Amino acid sequence: xxxxxxxxxxxxxxxxxxxxxxxxxxxxxxxxxxxxxxxxxxxxxxxxxxxxxxxxxxxxxxxxxxxxxxxxxxxxxxxxxxxxxxxxxxxxxxxxxxxxxxxxxxxxxxxxxxxxxxxxxxxxxxxxxxxxxxxxxxxxxxxxxxxxxxxxxxxxxxxxxxxxxxxxxxxxxxxxxxxxxxxxxxxxxxxxxxxxxxxxxxxxxxxxxxxxxxxxxxxxxxxxxxxxxxxxxxxxxxxxxxxxxxxxxxxxxxxxxxxxxxxxxxxxxxxxxxxxxxxxxxxxxxxxxxxxxxxxxxxxxxxxxxxxxxxxxxxxxxxxxxxxxxxxxxxxxxxxxxxxxxxxxxxxxxxxxxxxxxxxxxxxxxxxxxxxxxxxxxxxxxxxxxxxxxxxxxxxxxxxxxxxxxxxxxxxxxxxxxxxxxxxxxxxxxxxxxxxxxxxxxxxxxxxxxxxxxxxxxxxxxxxxxxxxxxxxxxxxxxxxxxxxxxxxxxxxxxxxxxxxxxxxxxxxxxxxxxxxxxxxxxxxxxxxxxxxxxxxxxxxxxxxxxxxxxxxxxxxxxxxxxxxxxxxxxxxxxxxxxxxxxxxxxxxxxxxxxxxxxxxxxxxxxxxxxxxxxxxxxxxxxxxxxxxxxxxxxxxxxxxxxxxxxxxxxxxxxxxxxxxxxxxxxxxxxxxxxxxxxxxxxxxxxxxxxxxxxxxxxxxxxxxxxxxxxxxxxxxxxxxxxxxxxxxxxx
Numbered sequence: 001x002x003x004x005x006x007x008x009x010x011x012x013x014x015x016x017x018x019x020x021x022x023x024x025x026x027x028x029x030x031x032x033x034x035x036x037x038x039x040x041x042x043x044x045x046x047x048x049x050x051x052x053x054x055x056x057x058x059x060x061x062x063x064x065x066x067x068x069x070x071x072x073x074x075x076x077x078x079x080x081x082x083x084x085x086x087x088x089x090x091x092x093x094x095x096x097x098x099x100x101x102x103x104x105x106x107x108x109x110x111x112x113x114x115x116x117x118x119x120x121x122x123x124x125x126x127x128x129x130x131x132x133x134x135x136x137x138x139x140x141x142x143x144x145x146x147x148x149x150x151x152x153x154x155x156x157x158x159x160x161x162x163x164x165x166x167x168x169x170x171x172x173x174x175x176x177x178x179x180x181x182x183x184x185x186x187x188x189x190x191x192x193x194x195x196x197x198x199x200x201x202x203x204x205x206x207x208x209x210x211x212x213x214x215x216x217x218x219x220x221x222x223x224x225x226x227x228x229x230x231x232x233x234x235x236x237x238x239x240x241x242x243x244x245x246x247x248x249x250x251x252x253x254x255x256x257x258x259x260x261x262x263x264x265x266x267x268x269x270x271x272x273x274x275x276x277x278x279x280x281x282x283x284x285x286x287x288x289x290x291x292x293x294x295x296x297x298x299x300x301x302x303x304x305x306x307x308x309x310x311x312x313x314x315x316x317x318x319x320x321x322x323x324x325x326x327x328x329x330x331x332x333x334x335x336x337x338x339x340x341x342x343x344x345x346x347x348x349x350x351x352x353x354x355x356x357x358x359x360x361x362x363x364x365x366x367x368x369x370x371x372x373x374x375x376x377x378x379x380x381x382x383x384x385x386x387x388x389x390x391x392x393x394x395x396x397x398x399x400x401x402x403x404x405x406x407x408x409x410x411x412x413x414x415x416x417x418x419x420x421x422x423x424x425x426x427x428x429x430x431x432x433x434x435x436x437x438x439x440x441x442x443x444x445x446x447x448x449x450x451x452x453x454x455x456x457x458x459x460x461x462x463x464x465x466x467x468x469x470x471x472x473x474x475x476x477x478x479x480x481x482x483x484x485x486x487x488x489x490x491x492x493x494x495x496x497x498x499x500x501x502x503x504x505x506x507x508x509x510x511x512x513x514x515x516x517x518x519x520x521x522x523x524x525x526x527x528x529x530x531x532x533x534x535x536x537x538x539x540x541x542x543x544x545x546x547x548x549x550x551x552x553x554x555x556x557x558x559x560x561x562x563x564x565x566x567x568x569x570x571x572x573x574x575x576x577x578x579x580x581x582x583x584x585x586x587x588x589x590x591x592x593x594x595x596x597x598x599x600x601x602x603x604x605x606x607x608x609x610x611x612x613x614x615x616x617x618x619x620x621x622x623x624x625x626x627x628x629x630x631x632x633x634x635x636x637x638x639x640x641x642x643x644x645x646x647x648x649x650x651x652x653x654x655x656x657x658x659x660x661x662x663x664x665x666x667x668x669x670x671x672x673x674x675x676x677x678x679x680x681x682x683x684x685x686x687x688x689x690x691x692x693x694x695x696x697x698x699x700x701x702x703x704x705x706x707x708x709x710x711x712x713x714x715x716x717x718x719x720x721x722x723x724x725x726x727x728x729x730x731x732x
Contacts, residue, residue, distance in 0.1 A: 028059075028073035028074060030095050030096075030097075031059065031073075031074060031075045031095075031096050031098075032055075032059050033092070033095075034090075034092040034093065034095040034096050035053060035059055035062070035065065035075065035096070036053065036055075037090045037092035038078075038089070038090045038092060038093060039053045040090065041087050041088045041089065041090040042085050042086070042087035043086050043087040044084070044085065044086035044087065044108075044509050044510065045083070045084075045085055046083075046084040046485035046486065046509070046510075047083050047084055047485075049063055049064065049080060049083040049084075049085065050063070050085075051063075059075070060072065060073070060075075064078055064079045064080045064083075065077075065078060066078075066079070068098060071098065074097075074098040075096050075098060075099060076098050076099060076100045076101070076122075077099070077100060077101040077102070077103075077125075078096075078099065078101070078102045078103070078104075079101075079102075079103040080103065080104055080107065081103045081104070081105050081106060081127070082105065082106040082107070083107060084107065084108070084485065084486050084510070085104075085107040085108065085109065086107070086108040086109075086110075086509065086510060086533075087108075087109060087110075088109060088110055088111040089104070089109055089111070089113060089114055089117075089133075090114070091114040091115070091116040092116070093114060093116060093117050093120075094114065094115075094116025094117055094118070094119040094120060095116075096120070097119075097120065097121075097122070098122060099120050099122060099123060100122045100123060100124050100125065100147075101123075101124060101125035101126075102123075102125070102126055102127070103125070103127040104127065104128050104131065105127045105128065105129045105130055105131070105152070106129070106130045106131075107130075107131055108131060108132055108510060109128070109131040109132065109133060110131070110132040110133065110134065111133065111134060111135075112133070112134060112135035112136070113128070113133050113135065113136075113138065113139065114139070115139040115140075115141065117139065118138075118139040118140070118141030118142045118143075118144060118145070119141070119144070120144075120145075121144045121145070121146070121147075122147060123145050123147065123148055124147050124148055124149045124150070125148075125149060125150045126148070126150065126151050126152065126153075127150070127152050128152065128153050128156065129152045129153065129154040129155055129156070129176065130154070130155045130156075131155075131156050132156060132157055133153070133156040133157065133158055134156075134157045134158065134159070135158065135159070135160075136158070136159075136160050136163070137153065137158045137159075137160060137162065137163055137177065137180070137182065138153075138163055138165070138166075140163070140165060141165075142163075142165050142166075142168070142169070143165050143168045145168075145169055146168075146169075146170070146171070147171060148169050148171060148172055149171055149172060149173050149174070149195075150172075150173065150174045151169070151172060151174065151175055151176070152174065152175075152176040153176060153177055153180065154176040154177065154178045154179050154180075154200060155178070155179040155180075156179070156180055157180065157181065158177075158180040158181065158182065159180065159181040159182065159183070160182065160183065160184075161182065161183060161184035161185075162177065162182060162184065162186070162187055162190075164187065164189070166189075166190075166193070167187075167189040167190075167192045167193070169193065170192075170193070170194070170195065171195055172193050172195060172196060173195050173196060173197045173198070173219075174196075174197060174198040175193070175196060175198065175199055175200070176198070176200040177200065177201055177204065178200045178201055178202035178203050178204060178224065179202065179203045179204070180204055181204070181205060182201070182204040182205060182206060183204070183205045183206070183207070184206065184207070184208075185206065185207065185208035185209075185211075186201065186206055186208065186210065186211050186214075186225070186230075187211070188211045188212075188213045189213070190211060190213060190214060190217075191211065191212075191213025191214055191215070191216035191217060192213075192216075193217065194216065194217065194218070194219070195219065196217050196219065196220060197219050197220060197221050197222070198220075198221065198222040199214075199217070199220060199222070199223050199224070199225075200222070200224045201224065201225050201228070202224045202225065202226045202227050202228075202248070203226070203227040203228075204227075204228055205228065205229065206225070206228040206229065206230060207228070207229040207230065207231070208230065208231065208232075209230065209231060209232035209233075210225065210230055210232070210234055210235055210238070210249070210254075211235075212235045212237060214235065214238055215235060215237035215238050215240060215241060217241065218241060218243065219243055220241050220243060220244055221243050221244060221245045221246070222244075222245060222246040223238075223241075223244060223246065223247050223248070224246065224248045225248065225249045225252070226248045226249055226250040226251050226252070227250070227251040227252075228251070228252055229252065229253065230249065230252040230253065230254060231252070231253045231254065232254065232255075233254065233255060233256035234249065234254060234256060245284055245285065246284075246285050247287075248287055250287060278298045278299060278300055278301075278302050278303065279302065281302060281303065281304060281305065282305055283303050283305060283306060284305050284306060284307045284308070284331075285306075285307060285308045285309075285310075286300075286303075286306065286308070286309050286310065286311075287308075287310045297311070297322045298322070299322055299325040300322070300325055300326060300329065301325035301326065301327075301328035301329065302328070303329055304328070304329065304330065304331070305331055306326075306329040306331060306332055307331050307332060307333050307334070308332075308333060308334040308336075309326070309332070309334065309335050309336065310334070310336040311336060311337050323335070323337075440462055440463060440464050440465070440486075441463075441464060441465040442460070442463065442465070442466050442467070443465070443467040444467065444468055444471070445467045445468065445469040445470050445471070445491065446469070446470045446471075447470075447471055448471065448472060449468065449471040449472060449473055450471075450472045450473065450474070451473065451474070451475070452473065452474060452475030452476070452478075453468065453473060453475070453477065453478050453481075454478070455478050455479075455480045456480075457478060457480060457481060457484070458478070458480025458481060458482070458483035458484065459483070460484055461483065461484060461485060461486065462486050463484045463486060463487055464486050464487060464488050464489065465487075465488065465489040466481075466484070466487060466489065466490050466491070467489070467491040468491065468492055468495065469491040469492060469493045469494055469495070469515070470493070470494045470495075471494075471495055472495065472496060473492075473495040473496065473497065474495070474496040474497065474498065475497065475498070475499075476497070476498065476499040476502070477492065477497050477499070477501070477502055477505075477516075477521075478502075478504075479502045479503070479504035480504065481502075481504060481505060481508070482502070482503075482504030482505050482506065482507035482508055483504075483507065484508060485507060485508065485509070485510070486510060487508045487510065487511055488510050488511060488512045488513070489512065489513045490508070490511060490513070490514050490515070491513075491515045492515065492516050492519070493515045493516065493517040493518050493519070493538065494517070494518045494519075495518075495519055496519065496520060497516070497519040497520065497521060498519070498520040498521065498522065499521065499522065499523070500521070500522065500523035500524075500526075501516065501521060501523065501525070501526050501529075501539075503526060503528065505526075505528070505529075506526075506528035506531070506532070508532070509532060509533070510533070511532050511533070511534060512533065512534060512535045512536070513534070513535060513536045514529075514532075514534060514536070514537050514538070515536070515537075515538040516538065516539055516542070517538040517539060517540040517541055517542070517561065517564075518540070518541045518542075518564075519541075519542055520542065520543060521539070521542040521543065521544060522542070522543045522544065522545070523544065523545070523546075524544065524545060524546035524547070525539065525544055525546070525547075525548055525549060525568070527549050527551070529549065529552070529553070529554075530549040530550070530551035530552030530553060530554050531551070531552055532552065532553070534552065534553040534559070535553070535559060536559055536560075537553050537559060537560045537561070538560070538561040539560070539561065539562055539565065540561040540562060540563045540564045540565070541563070541564030541565070542564065542565055543565065543567075544562075544565040544567070544568060545565070545567035545568060546567070546568065546569070546580075547568075547569055547570040547571070547580045548562065548568055548569070548570050548571030548572075548575065548577060549571070550570070550571060550572055554571060554572065555572060557572060557574040557575055562575065562577075569581075627675055627676070627677055627678070628675060628676045628678070629673075629674075629675045641662075641674045641676070644676060645659075645662050645676070651725070651726065653721075653722055653725045655718045655719070655721055655722035655725075656722050656725070656726075657678045657679055658678065658679045659676060659677070659678055660677045660678060660679060661676075661677045662674075662675070662676050662677065663675045663676075663677065686715070689707060689715075690707070690712070690715075
């Protein structure tokens with residue numbers, strides 16, 4: 001199914017790159033501003049995919065942007081596939097009115113799919129799979145998508161029922177909604193999508209029965225309804241869809257009888273695998289998972305087009321010698337015999353098709369003995385000895401040898417696997433470690449690995465999951481781990497690592513799960529951990545000390561584990577840690593420490609705040625002797641308070657009054673109080689000095705006098721110097 005939908009999407013997207021719509025009514029400036037808004041909504045761009053998105057170049061030359069031929073200044077396609085982007089999809093997408101295709105698959109987009117996308121009447125292709133979109137599957141206004149051919153939302157966090165608006169999409173050929181939190185029934189109107197070729201609703205929470213209307217989809221080639229809660233029987237008319245190549249309804253609650261002419265596994269059906277299946281010479285996929293099939297497996301050597309055989313969790317009343325017949329299936333790519341009910345030895349002839357096969361799974365079984373060279377996936381068995389070096393000649397994308405009894409070295413030839421993305425070797429007795437430079441998932445947990453992690457681990461820029469837990473690794477955690485910008489899972493627990501938690505990890509902005517527990521790490525908990533988007537953090541049972549941060553994940557006591565670090569202090573109250581005590585500092589250092597606000601000081605401030613101490617009234621508040629009190633009723637006063645504090649804490653100038661501290665509280669009546677405390681200047685208000693009136697002021701302030709021209713000039717010069725420093729000097 002995944003292979004089909006990828007090929008189909010590539011064809012549609014490639015075709016749309018040449019497509020341009022008719023009459024252009026909106027200026028291309030709209031497209032420019034909309035694209036810049038899309039970039040603004042991206043928080044993390046690890047590969048620099050959007051570096052070219054700026055006003056200095058024509059947006060039609062930007063990475064991932066395609067403009068039309070007939071209207072060369074209008075955007076018709078956006079392709080940001082697999083760029084590691086983190087952020088949301090801006091509502092401004094709805095302003096790119098000529099957009100016909102958008103591909104955002106394999107990123108980390110989150111939030112809701114904006115309603116404005118429903119305004120794009122020319123859309124033909126939408127590829128949003130493998131992201132983190134939430135909310136409703138699609139906006140209500142998608143009824144305008146009369147030309148939509150391809151819609152793939154697989155593997156997100158979308159929820160709710162399948163929207164009724166989908167039945168307006170009469171041209172839809174591929175619909176992928178699987179691996180979401182979709183609930184409810186499969187609607188009857190699904191049969192109205194008569195152009196549908198691919199329907200992928202796997203791994204949702206769908207219930208009810210399979211609708212009879214699916215049999216109206218006479219062009220359907222791929223149907224996947226597996227891993228749901230469907231009940232009842234499969235409508236017999238579904239078996240009359242002659243175009244179906246892939247039919248999967250496994251992991252449901254279906255029952256009934258398999259038609260004699262069908263050599264296909266369906267859940268909860270009983271009987272033997274029909275011998276007639278071996279005569280289906282055009283058959284490409286056989287799925288025999290989670291059923292009650294029993295008896296011997298028929299010889300399948302006559303299935304020359306067979307590409308995939310899934311026979312996991314079934315009872316085969318024979319050994320697995322039938323595998324030998326599969327050597328005639330020259331197109332075979334996947335062989336899955338992961339059944340705990342299969343026993344025996346693997347026939348040597350399996351190596352005869354290892355040149356072209358992609359995946360062999362024989363895990364969770366009672367298979368014993370040595371491995372024939374060339375087998376790629378042998379997990380959870382009792383196999384022993386060393387891994388044959390011939391396994392390194394495969395062109396596989398995944399290799400799993402976990403939960404066996406392998407020992408010795410990991411073959412160095414594994415470094416030559418140019419397509420290897422996932423390597424699982426946990427639960428063995430390996431003693432040396434060789435890293436593959438192109439892994440997405442590397443799991444070497446529960447071995448006897450020693451030494452330190454090589455700095456070359458930083459070259460695994462596509463690595464999403466790294467698990468070295470439960471070994472005997474020591475030394476420092478390499479700073480180069482921060483170069484793994486795609487890393488989401490990092491497990492280094494139960495080793496012998498020491499030293500500090502390096503700042504290099506701050507570059508792993510996509511990190512979700514970090515476990516460094518049960519090591520010998522020391523030093524303080526770095527504050528950058530609170531800036532990452534962590535969902536789980538375990539630092540327990542180390543030798544960490546000092547203050548615990550209070551931002552980010554440290555605000556959620558259920559998401560962090562810090563026990564076993566006896567010298568930690570501070571943090572949020574829910575952690576129950578002792579407060580941090582300040583250490584003695586030198587007299588010189590004390591001179592520069594901020595003023596502590598004490599009860600006597602607050603009392604002194606309160607005494608000042610009377611009409612006799614009033615110096616003047618400004619836009620945002622009143623100025624008393626040494627104190628400025630904000631009038632919070634005035635709009636913008638709070639913002640002015642924050643801005644003034646931020647500015648004054650950075651400045652030092654002989655013509656500016658020094659700020660001592662700031663006060664912020666709530667009185668017994670619930671009124672907010674904000675004030676700024678300055679050094680007291682006894683010479684009064686500048687306004688009174690400049691605009692002194694002898695008749696009115698002489699009695700109230702005998703110090704005041706007329707200022708001559710030179711004195712006024714000096715005052716003006718001093719004020720100008722202070723203003724110049726405020727506006728320019730602080731930025732130098």
